[in-house]
Amino acid sequence: MTDEVDLPLAGVRVVEIGQLIAIPSAGQQLSDLGAEVIKLEPPGGEPARQIDADYARGIFYGYNRGKRSICLDLKDSADLQRARDLIASSDILLHNLRPGTLDRLGFSSAELQRLRPEIISVSVSGYGAEGPSSTRAGLDIAAQAESGLMSVTGEAEGPPQRVGAPVIDHATSYVVAQAVLAALLRRDRTGKGSSVRVSLLDVAIHLQTANWIEWQVSGKAMSRKGNGQPSVAPAADVFRAVDGELVISGYQPRAWIELCKAIDLPELADDPRFATNTLRVENRADLVATIEKQLCHRSAAEAVEHLTAAGVVAALVRDYDQVICADDVIANRTFIPGTNERGEQYLTPAMPYRAEPPMARTEPSQVPALNEWASSMG
Numbered sequence: 001m002t003d004e005v006d007l008p009l010a011g012v013r014v015v016e017i018g019q020l021i022a023i024p025s026a027g028q029q030l031s032d033l034g035a036e037v038i039k040l041e042p043p044g045g046e047p048a049r050q051i052d053a054d055y056a057r058g059i060f061y062g063y064n065r066g067k068r069s070i071c072l073d074l075k076d077s078a079d080l081q082r083a084r085d086l087i088a089s090s091d092i093l094l095h096n097l098r099p100g101t102l103d104r105l106g107f108s109s110a111e112l113q114r115l116r117p118e119i120i121s122v123s124v125s126g127y128g129a130e131g132p133s134s135t136r137a138g139l140d141i142a143a144q145a146e147s148g149l150m151s152v153t154g155e156a157e158g159p160p161q162r163v164g165a166p167v168i169d170h171a172t173s174y175v176v177a178q179a180v181l182a183a184l185l186r187r188d189r190t191g192k193g194s195s196v197r198v199s200l201l202d203v204a205i206h207l208q209t210a211n212w213i214e215w216q217v218s219g220k221a222m223s224r225k226g227n228g229q230p231s232v233a234p235a236a237d238v239f240r241a242v243d244g245e246l247v248i249s250g251y252q253p254r255a256w257i258e259l260c261k262a263i264d265l266p267e268l269a270d271d272p273r274f275a276t277n278t279l280r281v282e283n284r285a286d287l288v289a290t291i292e293k294q295l296c297h298r299s300a301a302e303a304v305e306h307l308t309a310a311g312v313v314a315a316l317v318r319d320y321d322q323v324i325c326a327d328d329v330i331a332n333r334t335f336i337p338g339t340n341e342r343g344e345q346y347l348t349p350a351m352p353y354r355a356e357p358p359m360a361r362t363e364p365s366q367v368p369a370l371n372e373w374a375s376s377m378g
Contacts, residue, residue, distance in 0.1 A: 007034025008359050012184070014038065015087055016067070017095040019046040021140070021166055022124045022200065024063035025173030027094055030180060031066040032351050032360040035092070038373065039067045040083060042074075045370045062348055063173075065338050066365035068373035074105055088115045092180055096124040099134045109195040119193045120183040122176050128199040138200045140166040147204030148222070152211065155226045172203045225284075233280040234259070238317060239292045244300035245317040248291070248307065251277055255312055262310035263294035337364040 004010060012035040016027040024039075024046075031037040044050060048060040070086075072079040084106070087093055093112065095102065102108065102123070112121050123129075126138010127146075144150050144162050154161035175198050183194040205212070214231060215222050222230065229235040232251040239246055250259035256277075260268040268274060268290065273283040280287050295303050300316050307314035316322075323329060324347065332354070335347040343366075351360040 004034060004361075006357060007361065009033040009035035012036070012092065013090040014092040014094060015040055015090045017093070017097060018124075019096065020048055021059055021063060021169035022172040023094050023096040023176065024048075024059075025170060026122075026124075026176035026180070027067060028063045028065060029173065029177045029351065030092070031365075034361070037067040038086065038090070039064065039069045039368065040086070041069055041071050041370065043071050045069075045071070049370065061338060061340050061346060061367055064367050065348065066361065067368050068376075069368035069370055070373045071371040080105065084115065087112070087119070090116070091118070091120060091184075093119060093121045094124075094176065094180075095122075098137065099123070099125050099129045112195070113193060117193055118187055118191065120180060120187065120196070121194070122179055122183075122196040122198065124172055124176060124198045124200070126199060127201050129197050140169040140200065143168040143200035143204040147201055147208065148211075149204055149208060152208075152222050152224055152230075154224045156224050158224070160224070167207070168200050168204045171207055172198060172200055175203055228284055228288075231281060232277055233284050233287060234291065237284075237288055237291075239288065239295055239303075241295050241298055241300040241303050246295075246300045246304050247315050247317060249313040251280070256280075258310045259291075259307070259312045262307050262312055263291060265290070265294060333362070336362055339364055339366040341367050341369040 009030055012030070014027060014030050014035045014037045016023060016037055017040045018024045018027060027037045027039065039046075041049075046060075048056045048064075050056075072083050074080050074083060087107070093107075109121065112119050125134070126136055126142060127133035141162055144153075144167075145160075147168075149168075150160035150162055153163060176196075179196045179198065183196060187193060211222060218231070227236055227238045227247070229251075235249045235251045236247060237249075239248060248259065250256050257266075257269050260266050272279070274280045274287055298306070304314045304316055318326065324335065329335065334349060334352075336350040337345050338348040339345050345364070350362065353360075
């Protein structure tokens with residue numbers, strides 16, 4: 001059992017004015033680290049409560065465990081004052097309202113510092129507080145599109161594609177949590193609060209750091225390569241086996257030689273089509289077909305085991321049914337129980353690190369019912 005008082009953020013109060021993923025996920029992480037997180041929702045609840053879709057339920061159940069819910073209409077003067085009082089008693093304010101909205105409500109950075117000089121305010125927007133797009137609504141898919149990420153995702157002859165999970169929202173939530181922890185450390189040292197701004201676009205661009213450097217160094221336009229890496233091979237390529245698929249990464253010189261030996265084609269290392277990384281990239285289709293031909297009589301699991309023993313990085317391509325039952329996932333307690341507002345249990349990913357003594361909650365926690373904290377607030 002986790003001792004709540006020993007968690008790193010025990011005693012820290014967070015007010016979250018957030019919807020969908022980026023801010024609620026950040027609030028969820030701070031809650032798991034021991035913070036008291038109060039989710040300030042509009043009447044009727046945030047959009048993820050209201051959208052009639054399994055995807056929306058996944059969002060709400062996934063990023064709101066362990067929080068308290070209070071409904072306030074910020075257009076109502078009495079509720080606005082209640083929000084002001086709540087913020088004044090808190091350490092951290094998280095929000096993803098459009099730039100300027102908090103200012104119009106009377107919560108500018110200067111006013112927040114007046115209310116509570118030690119407060120740490122973190123805002124998430126689509127495109128940042130400056131520039132022509134500052135007032136545009138932002139979503140994960142828009143950031144994937146306008147950051148260039150979709151332009152390098154998909155098959156070479158196909159259309160741009162989004163990544164199969166909202167990775168920009170998720171990455172943004174970790175950036176927010178990191179910023180909060182850094183600001184708390186600085187506050188401990190200086191006694192001063194902070195105002196932090198994060199944008200989905202900035203995060204999406206940051207995630208492609210290596211691509212940006214490669215683009216400048218090579219002088220070539222970045223392009224879609226399907227599952228392969230644009231400048232090394234084999235790397236991230238997908239291969240078919242008898243009963244499924246696997247990925248293999250063997251582009252480094254020694255790994256390439258060991259891969260050739262492991263698939264019983266040691267002479268392939270000196271094949272004029274594949275003798276160097278540059279040649280392997282140029283002849284990627286032939287390379288994939290040649291390796292796949294050697295794997296077609298093995299199961300995917302056998303191929304991964306054999307390649308791993310040879311020192312080559314290989315992995316099964318799993319679906320969700322396989323992931324949740326995988327031995328490594330079970331052994332590392334990657335999933336923990338969560339409970340929705342009706343008391344129904346589900347499995348949800350735990351914080352992706354382990355520490356001794358524990359730094360994050362590991363016991364089941366519940367999604368709050370709408371406005372359940374109203375009576376406690378008074």
